[in-house]
Structures are given as structure tokens and as C-alpha cells.
Amino acid sequence: MKKALFAAVVLAAMPFAALADDDDDAGPEAGMGLAGVLSKSNREALPALTLSTGQPIAKGPLTLKSGKYYTLKIEADGSQELALEGAGFFRAIWVNEIVIEGIEIRPLGVDSIEFDEAGEAEISFVAIKPGSYHLKIPGSTGDTQQVAITIE
Template structure:
């Protein structure tokens, strides 16, 4: 008799779990998704230099949301050396990986992405802390190669005491 009660209780529990959407099938359908790997938002590519101006930088502003995963392509025009830096931003995101050609780099931290003579890299990350952050090309920011990334909280409210470039 106790076995029968246990079996009925287990069957009832299994029926409840399945009816609430917690079945193995729903898990395999992606009910729980990692924001760093699924539903990534592609940002407009960041371009260092142009055919006519090696100090061009486009775009100069990005708006992101905390908790969202992103793919960000960084492109450098051939003919100049560029070192993409964003120290405060890099400290306030979770980096999943950087792809450069056929190489994937998985690292918890990032200082800069340097392009010797043009090229392309793609950064996969999740924004984790609201704030306003500067980015640019090392040694060329004083010539206007600087932009800003605004990371908003989930509710869209600006962050109080947002970290700045030196934070």
C-alpha cells in the first residue's frame, strides 16, 4: 500500500511539472537560454578609418541594455594601425568570446584589440552594468577617434553614479 501511495504521488507530481512546462521536451526547446549565446543582438559594425580618412570612426554612439547579449563586429581599414580600447566598458561586460578569422579567443578580460594593417574581429558579450563608457583607438582619441557606449538598466532608467572611462 505505501508503494502505491508513493507511485500515485510521483505520477501526480510528474503531471503537474509537465503541465507547467518544465518537461525535458521544453528544456530541449530552449526555455532557459543563455543571453551570451542565444538571441544575440547584432550591433552596427564599428569602423576604424575610411578610404579617405584614417582618423574616421563610425558610429560614435551605441545604446545597450543590461542583461542583453550582443555581437559586435569591429573593422579596421587597411593602411593604418588601430588599437581598439574601452577599458571601463571591458570591465563591466561579461565576455563570451572574441572571433578573429578562424580563431575563437575565450578570455575573462580584454585590454585591447589591435589591428596591424586592417582586419576584423567580432566580440560576443553581455552588458552587465549600466553606465556610460568611452571607446576609441589608443593614441588617436585626441584626434576625434572616440565614441561612447551607453548601457541602460533593464527598465531604461539611467544609472545613478554611472562609471566613467577611468572607473
């Protein structure tokens, strides 16, 4: 009975022993820190998206890497009530939080973000599912009224 209990304890401790070995050589060259994908070394700020009547949303397409943590700022100038929709994109990422005027929101899902007046929102997320996606102004057809996003 004691041998079975000892064996169970040793087997249960094995994953933790492997983690302890990884900590000994942890450094910048070893990859991410203890926070994993949320580590500072895995974060990147994307160029801001702009919502303004008749103006392009972005300067060009965005290319993201699966497993990387990103922050995306969306700025609206208030020239018109405008939204960004992209259900496919929002389902391909894990949203950590959306910050609007200092208020942090941690949603289970997002379909679109709408600005009734001038303002700013910042989304922090981890790219998950590789593919090609779009964020666009609903009802628009112009290429400048959307941003192409590729997750590799």
C-alpha cells in the first residue's frame, strides 16, 4: 500500500519537476516567461485603425502570428456613427480585454464595435486560428473601408 501511494505521489509530481527544470535555463533566449503567451516578450502593438468618413481604416493589411499577444487601438473622429464588424476575425482570436475610456471589459465574445461619437477603444488579444479575415464598416463595399487581417 505504501509503495502504491509513493508511486502515485511521484507520478503526480513529474510534470512539476519538468517545469522546474525549464526555469533553471529561463532567459530571453529560452522563449516566453512564466506568464506564457501573456509574457511581455510575446506582446506587440499593432498600427491603430481609424474610423472617419471617407478615410481609409488602415494603411495596409495586418499580418499576425498565431499564439502572439497583440494590442489594437481603434480611433473614431466622430464625423459619423461608424462601426467595425468582423465576426470571423473575433472568433479566431481570444480577447483578453477591451478598454474604453479607462473601463476594462472582458467579454466572452465580440461581433462588432460601434462608435456613436469620437472616441477610442483598445483591444488586447491573442491570435489563435490561422486564416484570412476582415474588419470592415458594415454596409460598405470599398477596399479602403476594410482592413485585411491574416493570421499565420
